[in-house]
Amino acid sequence: MNLPCTSESIYNLIPSDLKEPPPPPRYTSVFTSSVKDDLKKFKTAMKTMGPAKVEVPSPKDFLKKHSKEKPLPPKTKFNRDVPKKPAVPLRTDHPIMGIQSGKNFINTNAADVIMGVARKPKPIYVDKRTGDKHDLETSGLLPKYINKKDYGITPEYICKRNEDVKKAQEEYNKYVQENLKKAAMKRLSDEEREAVLQGLKKNWEEVHKEFQSLSVFIDSIPKKIRKQKLEEEMRQLEHDISVIAKHKVIYIANK
Template sequence: MTAQCAEESIYNLLPRLQEKPVKPPRYISIFRPSVKREAEKNKTQCKTMGPAKVALPSPKNFLKKHSKEPKLPASKSFEQDSKKLPELSVPRRTDHPVMGIQSNKNFINTNAIAAITGPPKKPQPICVDGRQGDKYLLQTSGLVPKYIKKKDYGVTPKYLTRRNEEMERARKEYEAGVLEHLKKRAMKQLSDEERRSLLQGLKKNWDEANREFQCLPVKIDTVSKKLYKQKLESQMKQLEHDIDVIEKHKAIYIANE
């Protein structure tokens, strides 16, 4: 009821003036002027926004045709090049030949004597392969056995000899390894003394098994007695087989495991 009475108060019917909040004064740093001076002092043209202010080109210096093409160096005059000519060069157009030189040599007789006394010119060997006279040089035909006359013909190259030696060495090493492996796994032959002692031991075991077999009762009525009798019979049969094998063969080999 108190809240409703407060809302229905007559004083609430009058309009109230809204009080505007007073803003505090804006903060201004005391170092602001010094910062502005330092910024203007350290300011450079490259750090400003926009393009740098440069002088505009003159309208007279416009781009001309073929101005960007590469240009050849200027050719030197003939007089400058003539200074560097070797001694035995082509004669100049202004040079005159030496006149008045005569020789007493008889070139006709000299050439005739050289042709008469000189060795005769050997004709090139040719090969004719047709009745029409078709011929060709024999040296370039491949019919002349000139390669078999070389000094190194039939000689094995060095790289083949070296490779064969390496292959032979590898083969010998492999054979030696195989032989060593076979020797390790080779069977051992029993000596006469070992064979005799082995045979005596087998016979002794057979005698003991036979003695136990003879000691069995006449009536075998239980399963354990039957199994024991079968065990003795199989043991005696195996011993008899081993004794027979050892007596038949004098050389006995044992494999190395």
């Protein structure tokens, strides 16, 4: 009878090399081929800018030596006969001595200093405690614009624009006045106003008389509607009578 091998078997005394299991196969997308094809197609389509076929330059138009250097000015022949500087004085030559001027330079300089205008100091500003000085005129702190001749004067284009706006406003006002004259409202005279007022009062009396003739018991919908209509008419007539009685001057717009 064959017994199974346990951990205490003699065959397990010598350790054997552990064999690592093989790695699983690498994942490969099913869209790899399609992506490659799309990449090649679009990349080839945008590979160059401009026409695909370019004219090949001629071999004769190659870059020659010193072709990009600036040409030198033409050479001129040096003339040795014309001296550039005056000749050196000889050893025997002596300067002219004994010439004196009658001008008193000391008194002249003193008079120039006394009568001259004192020089104004250059405006400066100091921005550090160590005493660093800077020019004030170029710093932007000096108000130069207020000293200009045209400072505070309205520019010419703004004056012209204001005149155009004023002219347009005058034309608009004239147009409005003409329209108002065309559509001028008619004023009611005192007699017409009194006649309208009496007519409104007479209408109110008739509506009021009809309202008083209603039955005491309002027990149906038509009666309620009739009563509401008469009340609305009386309210409107009272409003019109009060308006006309309150205002002495009444205008009527022309249709």
